[in-house]
Amino acid sequence: MNTNVIRADGLVKSFKDGSGRSFDAVAGIGLEVGPGEIIGLLGPNGAGKSTLIDMVLGLTRPTRGTIEVFGAEPLRSIKRGRIGAVLQTGGLLPDLTVADTIRMIAATHRDPLPLETVLAQADLTHLARRRVGKCSGGEQQRIRFALAVLSNPELLILDEPTTGMDAGARHAFWDAMADQAREGRTIIFATHYIEEAQNFARRIVMVGRGRIVADGPTEEVRERASARTVTAVLPEGLDAAALPGVISVGTSGDRTTLTTADSDALARHLLTETAATDLSISTGSLEDAFLALTSSEPAKEQL
Numbered sequence: 001m002n003t004n005v006i007r008a009d010g011l012v013k014s015f016k017d018g019s020g021r022s023f024d025a026v027a028g029i030g031l032e033v034g035p036g037e038i039i040g041l042l043g044p045n046g047a048g049k050s051t052l053i054d055m056v057l058g059l060t061r062p063t064r065g066t067i068e069v070f071g072a073e074p075l076r077s078i079k080r081g082r083i084g085a086v087l088q089t090g091g092l093l094p095d096l097t098v099a100d101t102i103r104m105i106a107a108t109h110r111d112p113l114p115l116e117t118v119l120a121q122a123d124l125t126h127l128a129r130r131r132v133g134k135c136s137g138g139e140q141q142r143i144r145f146a147l148a149v150l151s152n153p154e155l156l157i158l159d160e161p162t163t164g165m166d167a168g169a170r171h172a173f174w175d176a177m178a179d180q181a182r183e184g185r186t187i188i189f190a191t192h193y194i195e196e197a198q199n200f201a202r203r204i205v206m207v208g209r210g211r212i213v214a215d216g217p218t219e220e221v222r223e224r225a226s227a228r229t230v231t232a233v234l235p236e237g238l239d240a241a242a243l244p245g246v247i248s249v250g251t252s253g254d255r256t257t258l259t260t261a262d263s264d265a266l267a268r269h270l271l272t273e274t275a276a277t278d279l280s281i282s283t284g285s286l287e288d289a290f291l292a293l294t295s296s297e298p299a300k301e302q303l
């Protein structure tokens with residue numbers, strides 16, 4: 001029996017760029033997501049996160065490859081109310097009240113949750129009678145979130161859900177999401193805020209240029225990638241980029257920072273074969289890992 005919530009295989013989505021040339025916004029993604037997983041989808045602007053999410057939601061069809069959600073075509077699972085989504089854009093009618101907005105969309109669902117439950121889950125009870133147009137950006141995001149949970153979905157997909165929220169609102173939002181997770185929902189969220197992924201996701205899927213560059217438990221991704229940063233003072237004239245296994249090179253003052261797939265081998269080489277000094281192997285942050293993994297094309301092949 002297929003117990004995957006999502007199963008994507010060889011997924012490709014091509015678009016035409018400004019000059020009419022075809023390029024792959026999603027360039028061959030394979031992904032399996034099990035029930036109850038909380039996944040942070042990380043990647044720089046244009047990495048392909050939204051395109052991937054659109055395919056999971058059946059909003060766009062893959063150019064190649066297959067995608068199933070709950071063992072069926074995405075649209076079938078959507079129609080059954082098994083998927084809820086908070087997207088970056090999404091029309092809200094400014095003249096309706098918050099409660100009327102939720103009632104209106106509830107009428108399109110076969111078996112929606114009660115209004116009070118949804119208002120409470122999105123922390124909107126006190127705003128029920130306010131017009132949507134008078135709500136702040138963060139409050140409007142919570143309305144979108146309320147609409148996403150109306151059908152009591154097993155899978156929640158959120159594309160940069162906290163955009164436009166201040167720190168306090170973001171905190172409250174993630175508290176609400178933690179409640180959702182405790183109910184056993186599978187949650188996938190795309191974010192630019194690495195801290196959010198680190199705090200809330202149990203698994204990180206990092207996307208760079210349409211491909212998955214890292215995928216694993218949050219701590220593992222952080223450790224695996226951050227252990228690869230070697231910093232040293234290099235002798236003049238040494239071509240850092242040509243050192244064995246180097247993925248990317250950065251400099252700060254007289255120190256050179258090297259990212260590599262094998263920090264031990266690189267450190268050994270620097271100490272035995274070159275006149276490098278002051279060498280350190282850092283235990284960096286998820287942000288370091290993110291930058292190292294998404295900034296360099298060869299990184300994909302080395303993972």
Ligand SMILES: Nc1ncnc2c1ncn2[C@@H]1O[C@H](COP(=O)(O)OP(=O)(O)OP(=O)(O)O)[C@@H](O)[C@H]1O
Pocket residue numbers: 015016017025043044045046047048049050051052
């Ligand atoms: N309908 C489209 N037609 C042409 N190009 C597109 C289309 N949709 C997306 N793209 C391009 O595909 C690439 C991936 O875009 P996508 O929105 O999936 O990235 P993203 O990782 O979600 O970025 P962001 O973090 O900025 O939202 C970008 O270069 C984007 O310009």
